[in-house]
Amino acid sequence: MQMLLTDSPLARKLATFVSLSPVDLLALTDLHRRRRKFAAGRNLLHQGEILPSAFILAHGWAFSYKVLTNGGRQIVDFKIPGDFLGLRSILFRSSDQSIEPITPIEASEFLQSDLFETFANAPRLATAMLWAASRDEAMVVEHLVGMGRRNAAERTAHVLLELGARLRLVGLADSHGYACPLSQYLLADALGLSAVHVNRVLRDMREQGLLTFQHGKVSFDNLKGLVDFAGFDMGYLDHDGPLQP
Amino acid sequence: MQMLLTDSPLARKLATFVSLSPVDLLALTDLHRRRRKFAAGRNLLHQGEILPSAFILAHGWAFSYKVLTNGGRQIVDFKIPGDFLGLRSILFRSSDQSIEPITPIEASEFLQSDLFETFANAPRLATAMLWAASRDEAMVVEHLVGMGRRNAAERTAHVLLELGARLRLVGLADSHGYACPLSQYLLADALGLSAVHVNRVLRDMREQGLLTFQHGKVSFDNLKGLVDFAGFDMGYLDHDGPLQP
DNA sequence: CGCCTCATTGACTAATCTCAAATGGAGTGG
DNA sequence: CCACTCCATTTGAGATTAGTCAATGAGGCG
Numbered sequence: 303m304q305m306l307l308t309d310s311p312l313a314r315k316l317a318t319f320v321s322l323s324p325v326d327l328l329a330l331t332d333l334h335r336r337r338r339k340f341a342a343g344r345n346l347l348h349q350g351e352i353l354p355s356a357f358i359l360a361h362g363w364a365f366s367y368k369v370l371t372n373g374g375r376q377i378v379d380f381k382i383p384g385d386f387l388g389l390r391s392i393l394f395r396s397s398d399q400s401i402e403p404i405t406p407i408e409a410s411e412f413l414q415s416d417l418f419e420t421f422a423n424a425p426r427l428a429t430a431m432l433w434a435a436s437r438d439e440a441m442v443v444e445h446l447v448g449m450g451r452r453n454a455a456e457r458t459a460h461v462l463l464e465l466g467a468r469l470r471l472v473g474l475a476d477s478h479g480y481a482c483p484l485s486q487y488l489l490a491d492a493l494g495l496s497a498v499h500v501n502r503v504l505r506d507m508r509e510q511g512l513l514t515f516q517h518g519k520v521s522f523d524n525l526k527g528l529v530d531f532a533g534f535d536m537g538y539l540d541h542d543g544p545l546q547p
Numbered sequence: 548m549q550m551l552l553t554d555s556p557l558a559r560k561l562a563t564f565v566s567l568s569p570v571d572l573l574a575l576t577d578l579h580r581r582r583r584k585f586a587a588g589r590n591l592l593h594q595g596e597i598l599p600s601a602f603i604l605a606h607g608w609a610f611s612y613k614v615l616t617n618g619g620r621q622i623v624d625f626k627i628p629g630d631f632l633g634l635r636s637i638l639f640r641s642s643d644q645s646i647e648p649i650t651p652i653e654a655s656e657f658l659q660s661d662l663f664e665t666f667a668n669a670p671r672l673a674t675a676m677l678w679a680a681s682r683d684e685a686m687v688v689e690h691l692v693g694m695g696r697r698n699a700a701e702r703t704a705h706v707l708l709e710l711g712a713r714l715r716l717v718g719l720a721d722s723h724g725y726a727c728p729l730s731q732y733l734l735a736d737a738l739g740l741s742a743v744h745v746n747r748v749l750r751d752m753r754e755q756g757l758l759t760f761q762h763g764k765v766s767f768d769n770l771k772g773l774v775d776f777a778g779f780d781m782g783y784l785d786h787d788g789p790l791q792p
Numbered sequence: 793c794g795c796c797t798c799a800t801t802g803a804c805t806a807a808t809c810t811c812a813a814a815t816g817g818a819g820t821g822g
Numbered sequence: 823c824c825a826c827t828c829c830a831t832t833t834g835a836g837a838t839t840a841g842t843c844a845a846t847g848a849g850g851c852g
Binding site: 496498 | 807808809810811
Binding site: 731 | 797
């Protein structure tokens with residue numbers, strides 16, 4: 303049983319940065335009690351909704367987004383196994399973002415009280431989770447930076463590289479590439495581009511031998527060149543673990 | 548003395564959302580012990596630097612930013628009195644952003660240990676500060692959304708409206724406008740635009756009677772029209788206070 | 793005054809969007 | 823197996839937005 307839990311994507315991710323004690327792992331188990339499934343495309347959390355629970359994504363992909371009054375949609379982040387869904391919405395009264403599954407997903411639901419309990423029982427785990435939240439914020443900042451000061455191709459490459467690095471942490475990618483359920487429309491809404499332009503950019507990069515995004519797979523055809531091209535640093539992803547209070 | 552502290556921008560901001568007890572105010576006092584001054588334009592915190600302290604901005608403006616390998620600079624957030632500077636960098640080992648004063652500033656420096664002490668002595672204040680941090684993150688998300696799905700004019704209007712709302716919280720603005728030390732270059736680096744284009748956009752909005760950005764002042768010439776034009780919601784700014792664990 | 797930096801404007805260029813249409817693959821019913 | 827539909831992808835052409843380069847003003851300050 304413990305064996306299985308060490309293998310959950312979240313445990314795997316956290317263990318990369320903090321060594322988890324048996325107590326921590328046990329507390330993590332508790333958070334995984336209520337496993338639920340959701341269909342693709344059906345809102346899991348809606349902008350402004352008040353939900354007393356949050357989720358740990360165990361299987362499948364999702365995304366968080368905001369819709370504007372003018373009709374546009376901006377994807378804030380893609381969520382992969384091991385990520386929290388709606389963590390902020392239980393710490394604070396309401397969420398300002400919506401979350402929608404891309405594929406059918408499985409996620410473990412936990413309540414606000416479960417979280418506070420965990421914080422009390424396994425402080426080290428609490429720290430690790432706070433760190434994970436901070437890492438998420440660093441990713442949003444990096445996304446913002448890319449949006450403002452990288453062109454369409456650099457941005458696209460950067461997002462796909464970042465996803466690769468994150469997936470590798472949970473064992474879902476290697477240095478050659480990964481399975482990717484994103485449509486070009488989703489990519490466009492994340493990158494602040496039109497789907498048409500995303501398509502052209504992907505073709506260019508494929509023809510330049512940098513990366514291939516096709517048939518549900520991302521292949522890094524020239525990883526070094528791509529990292530260079532995108533100005534991908536990764537420092538904001540795998541910096542040292544959290545300080546222990 | 549207590550009177551004065553209730554008047555600090557941070558106390559004023561937090562008090563809008565959480566009622567602070569005398570103990571909380573006292574703890575806040577402690578954080579304000581070490582007041583320091585910094586000249587405009589001199590880096591306060593540098594990308595990647597490890598600093599054991601953070602600041603509460605008491606007077607003047609600053610901004611946080613990242614520089615890219617390609618030379619571009621993206622401003623992540625403007626900092627006004629009552630804001631934290633470098634809070635993340637003491638919770639986590641290193642900061643991925645730099646901070647620079649725009650005007651001469653005064654800020655209260657506090658150490659990591661001061662913060663943990665405060666958390667222990669005044670839990671309610673700790674919650675309030677965590678909430679403030681979360682609000683900052685919501686602003687970054689909104690900034691990201693604007694970058695991706697609002698055009699140059701909407702983005703500009705949105706940022707200036709948001710600054711107005713934040714300044715009002717600390718008594719530095721009213722519904723007509725506020726004093727604003729930003730140059731068009733800074734605005735451009737925050738908006739992901741060229742300074743030249745910012746200039747044109749500002750002129751357009753001035754000619755349309757929406758807002759005037761001139762001589763260090765922002766005037767909302769048609770607040771309602773402007774809010775409408777920018778799709779400014781404000782929900783992400785003044786949502787309810789934090790939940791009390 | 794002379795020298796800054798910031799703001800402003802014009803002319804031209806480059807990036808990206810929009811509209812429109814064609815292609816292709818996966819599933820579905822006959 | 824075929825015809826058909828649905829959707830995502832792909833491509834082209836022209837319109838729009840924003841960027842670049844270059845020059846001129848305008849205010850502040852030693």
